[in-house]
Amino acid sequence: MxxxxxxxxxxxxxxxxxxxxxxxxxxxxxxxxxxxxxxxxxxxxxxxxxxxxxxxxxxxxxxxxxxxxxxxxxxxxxxxxxxxxxxxxxxxxxxxxxxxxxxxxxxxxxxxxxxxxxxxxxxxxxxxxxxxxxxxxxxxxxxxxxxxxxxxxxxxxxxxxxxxxxxxxxxxxxxxxxxxxxxxxxxxxYKYNENTMVFTGSKVSPCKGSELDKADVIVSGGRGIGEKKNYKYIEMLATLFPRSATGASRPICDYGWVKYSKQVGMTGAFVSPKLYIACGISGSNQHVEGIRNSKFIVAINSDPQAPVFQIADVCIVEDVIEFIGIFVKKFKKEKLITRGLEKAAIKASARMKN
Ligand SMILES: Cc1cc2nc3c(=O)[nH]c(=O)nc-3n(C[C@H](O)[C@H](O)[C@H](O)COP(=O)(O)OP(=O)(O)OC[C@H]3O[C@@H](n4cnc5c(N)ncnc54)[C@H](O)[C@@H]3O)c2cc1C
Known part of the structure; x- marks a missing residue:
């Protein structure tokens, strides 16, 4: 039936x-x-x-x-x-x-x-x-x-x-x-007269319509980044990826290091990007709840026992700031080399044609 x-x-x-x-x-x-x-x-x-x-x-x-x-x-x-x-x-x-x-x-x-x-x-x-x-x-x-x-x-x-x-x-x-x-x-x-509930107004949640909704890649920072100024490393890593956004765990929003619109998790945004990079985030249930629909999760944490590694596809046991610094430098260098090689290959093929 x-x-x-x-x-x-x-x-x-x-x-x-x-x-x-x-x-x-x-x-x-x-x-x-x-x-x-x-x-x-x-x-x-x-x-x-x-x-x-x-x-x-x-x-x-x-x-x-x-x-x-x-x-x-x-x-x-x-x-x-x-x-x-x-x-x-x-x-x-x-x-x-x-x-x-x-x-x-x-x-x-x-x-x-x-x-x-x-x-x-x-x-x-x-x-x-x-x-x-x-x-x-x-x-x-x-x-x-x-x-x-x-x-x-x-x-x-x-x-x-x-x-x-x-x-x-x-x-x-x-x-x-x-x-x-x-x-x-x-x-x-439908005519409705018995209105026991009155609409008084609405406020848009700070997480709604934020770039987290649309991003393919989200790089989030947690308490492990140490201090507010280190959030720039999270931003640096995010800029390497097209259609990316930066997020955060709740404590660093509570500290005022970043806006609440960046909070990911049970009381923040539920996200489902293609790639989620958790930097210095322990992996509390409340945070993981918001990221479990990510297609691929990379976690960077100095503690090999961090719970976040239980749900990560790639686990990097390193100091997060040191790791991002080296990674970004290497990435940019490799990209320059690749671009240089591509240019050289184009020149060589043009020469061969002539
Ligand atoms: C009702 C309720 C709702 C909540 N909702 C949310 C929510 O929506 N989102 C959310 O995120 N939290 C939420 N929380 C808070 C949650 O329980 C955790 O406290 C929070 O997620 C922990 O954030 P964190 O991982 O950044 O910090 P921590 O748990 O302190 O973890 C920091 C991690 O950084 C690592 N670390 C330290 N130094 C370094 C370093 N140099 N390099 C690399 N790693 C390092 C540590 O090993 C540790 O694993 C909620 C809590 C409650 C009670």
Missing amino acids: TKKIAIIVEHSAGRVKSVIYELLSMAKKIMMLEECKITLFIIGEGIDKLSQSISMDTGHDIYAVHTPGFLKYNGSLYKEIFSKLFTQKNFDYICAPHSISGMDYAPALSVALQSVCITGVEDVRVEDGEIYFLRSMFGGKLTAKFVNGLNPLVMTIQPGSFKPFFLKKEKTGKAKTGKARSGRITRMV
């Missing part, structure tokens, strides 16, 4: 939050294990254009609930609408982002549906024909494996855990989710 997956679309300032493409990716993973149909759900004011573009981009059907007077997220409204909708419509999986709002409405929704909620899902696996959902617990010390016992299963998905699902790339190289056929849009208006 075809299973049904609901994906909740979060949006702000007329734009869809990109985590929806990660939710789609997770849904596609479930679809590889069992036959499923995806439907998207969006709530808000002035969401016509947004619903159209999502249905075109994803090719999936979308349920658009128009809520006049409610431009911004409102917890009591979301809980009421979703409880009513999902009581009428039977879904097997209801997926929301593990965002501030997702963490608010998803557990409440599962209570209303007398069902269950798994928060912060990071992976989906199948064992002996059964689907499991994985998430880390106790600051990353344990990985818990959940199997669904009740329908529907409400889940919040940890951003950065699934590669965003894009259908094709445009010639411009820009990621595009476009599908030839767009999904069906079901439009309904």
